[in-house]
Amino acid sequence: MYTFVLKVTDSSGQSSTAEVHVFVKPPTNTPPVANAGSDLFISLPQTWVTLNGSSSHDDHRIVAYTWHCVDGPTNSTIVGYNESVANATGLTKGQYVFSLTVLDDNGNSATDNVTVTVTQNKNSPPKANAGGDQILSLPLPVLSLNGSASRDDFRIVSWRWARAASGLAAGTVVLNTDTQPVLMQDEIMKRIERLEKEKKEDKRYINILEDKVESLEQKTRASCLEIRNIPKIKDVNKNETKDDLLGIIKTISTVVNIKLDENEVKDVFRADFRIVSWRWARAASGLAAGTVVLNTDTQPVLMLTNIEPGRYVFELTVTDDQGESDRDTVSVQIKPDPLEMHLLEMTLNVPVSTFTQSQLDSLVQKMALLLKEDVKVNVTEVRGEIDTGNTQLIFFLSEENKAVEGIRALNLVRGAGTDSYGAGVARVRTVRCLSSCSGRGACDQAARACRCDAFWMQSLFTLMQPDAQPDCDWSVVYASLGGIAALCLTCGLCSLCARGARRVAAPRAPRPAPAYRLLPLADHEDKPFTSKDLSESETDSDVLFESKSKTTSFNRLLNGDAQSNWKKNGHHKPSRKVKT
16 A cells, blocks of 8 residues: 655645555466367377477466376377477377466466377378370470379378389489479480470379388489579678589589578568569679579579589669669589599480480499499489480499599499490590690590690500590600601611512522633644643743734724724734733
């Protein structure tokens, strides 16, 4: 009780007082209201249920919650029994009654019960609906299959798209949509212009698992860059960098799936109107690679395919229905795929338009049998070669859940014999050129050959081996000198062989007639002397032969003498005789 005194005084000094009493009653404390929620019905094999008492309230404050089971089988367990929301686990067939008791700050309490009925599983299997068959015409950037029409009497929790064996093996799944109701797939066939307006039928089967999440081995991977943005952005990490951790690459192009977390984006757009248009544009400083999918450059979510490693910069312009607009820029750094140096490329002499999933499965099984037991073949992409339209497989080998190094994987595949694989294997090589070029050059990615530095060249022994890695082992100077020496040696050997052959083949030439001969004896001359006879001149020498001058065609002697004893200068020149 409060007492207040009022005193009043007039102008002549007279005064008077009065009292007033105020009685203040204590606040009325209303007991709390407990609310354990509505009764629940579940079916096995589900053995747990959530108990929600958060709807309980009090005029002041509830300070304590308590859950306990008051009726039903005794094998249940309450997790979080002293919280507003608890979980009852280990339930079996039967009926349970759970009681919730709440206590406010004045010590008042209230209780409410909830009944949980557990029945046997009477759930009907889900009905899968993959949509109608489609006949499409090229060019077609994306093939979309919709399985959202599938139905179940409870709830569908899992979708799984898989290729039928009779369908084509080409195409790449976008954004991991093979586990979503709607499947999107890149149409690789658009690259082959000569296959215009080819009709394709690509069927899929859908497998729906109900109320059970299973881990599915990823068979394909997305080749798409997804960028989310909200107009009027601030406090967002605009230099977002993501690593490609999916473990599979799309052929030569880096394959990533990047999504900016919307939780990091703070929308401060507080206008009373709505956004009516979005426009994504590439900044001049960003990469130009990549293809926009499904005209998403005019939608809130931009999707790109066929991207390359590097920095992408995009500018978003948003406009509201009053014509006001604003811009913001976001950049995404794409790192190279960590498996890029482990990938192999196998080219088949089979058109990609006729290569089916069953042929792919058969080829993979043959490779697995011919390789080592613990080596696994992982196909990441099936595509068509741009020039010929033949099928190209992009794959890598794994051993003990680790990717096999590219050169070793190539040797394993070639060592097993490409002819043994069948399917018309034309060529097997690495996706990237892995040669170091002996440290004296750079490897040309397109030709898979080394561009050697000055004064260096590739070894001739390597050139003679089609499966050998290119190198720059030989010096041009030494190779030139060696070539010249080899040429000279070859020419010398050829000359000797030719001379020997002529000597053996040609007959021996007759000896030429001697230029001198013995003169015949005249009638008056004696016989030649012997070692015991002396010459007429009684000397040790005698005439053996006489040299006469030869005559010309005019019967003239070469020394100018005529047969008629013509004398030169008036003197007769005797004939020349040799004595011994």
